[in-house]
Amino acid sequence: MSKMNPARRKVVVVTGGTMGIGRATAQAFAHDGWAVAVLARGEERLRSTEAELRTLGAPALGLSVDVAEAAAMEDAAERIERELGPIEVWVNNAMATMIAPVMDLTPEELRRVTDVTYHGQVFGTLAALRRMKPRNRGAIIQVSSGLGLRAAPLQSAYCAAKQAVQGFTDALRSELLHDRSAVTLTVVYLPAVNTPQFRRTRNHMGQAQNAPDPVFDPRLCAAAILDAAQRPAREVWVGRSTVQMAAAQALVPGFADRKAGQMWSAQLDPSQPPPDPDGNLFEPRPGDPGIDGPFTDRVKPARQEYFTSRARDAVVATAVGLGLVGLAALAVPALALLARQPRRHPATVWRGAGRRWLG
Secondary structure (H helix, E strand, O other): OOOOOHHHOOEEEEEOOOOHHHHHHHHHHHHOOOEEEEEEOOHHHHHHHHHHHHHOOOOEEEEEOOOOOHHHHHHHHHHHHHHOOOEEEEEEOOOOOEEOOHHHOOHHHHHHHHHHHHHHHHHHHHHHHHHHHHHOOOEEEEEEEHHHOOOOOOOHHHHHHHHHHHHHHHHHHHHHHHOOOOOEEEEEEEOEEOOHHHHOOEEOOOOEEOOOOOEEOHHHHHHHHHHHHHOOOOEEEEOHHHHHHHHHHHHOHHHHHHHHHOHHHHOEEOOOOOOOOOOOOOOOOOOOOOOOOOOHHHEOOOOOOEEEHHHHHHHHHHHHHHHHHHHHHHHHHHHHHHHHOOOOOHHHHHHHHHHHHHO
């Protein structure tokens, strides 16, 4: 049942919204009473997602768009506003990756991963910003990954694209602050998540892709994204493993390098070959796999395991405050001790020092 008055529905756009985290996110916004536009390539999944959202009581619009095409993103944004209304939130979730060592990647594969995962978020951000900034409101959410903080082997193209998103977003945020714009930017960093993408990734390894533990539910990620739309924060980290990756990279990067090396084997399942080695990198695959992937039996039952930069800032402020209190507690006795010392005339101190110097 929708919580929002239909006359006051807000509009959200979710790219890559027909599978996995994107589909869970579209459902979460629909449950909360939003009108939902979904952008993806596959017509079959667009129509089923659209129908699913309408059964939840949400106005829905599914558009076949390749996020790597800037003009197509601009056209989609224009149509969404014409049919659903002003866009209040834009979620850049679409991604592409592949499993292969760096030396086995072709230029075409590298370019495609970058175009979808990096340029797709840039073009989505620009399409949203052209509408939000003149109205001086709106939220743009970049769905990133722990691999955007701490890179891992076999996914170099994806890691690089996600880290590029962070640089682009930080630069844009500083420009919005300069312009005193009320539009917000949030980056949501995700852990390993049980989604169908693991069986649709282009794979050169001869073994199926595996999700390293701990594995989390896509609906947890959707809850974090919805929360970021309602209460914008600079950053959100979903899952304990994401926080650990961020901390290790910031504090002990050499140790993080060695730990990441162990992820080579953790990302592979030697018990089976990849079901579709070519994957969906260049073309969408048929079928409608929905939200969940093949690792349901390993999913952590966490419902609210995500942390925002607001919580981090509060912890830092508390630590600084306690440190200042501690310094004050040490300073008071020291000042009292100095106050009890006999005061000597400066000339006396100088003459005494001179006699010691002269011997």
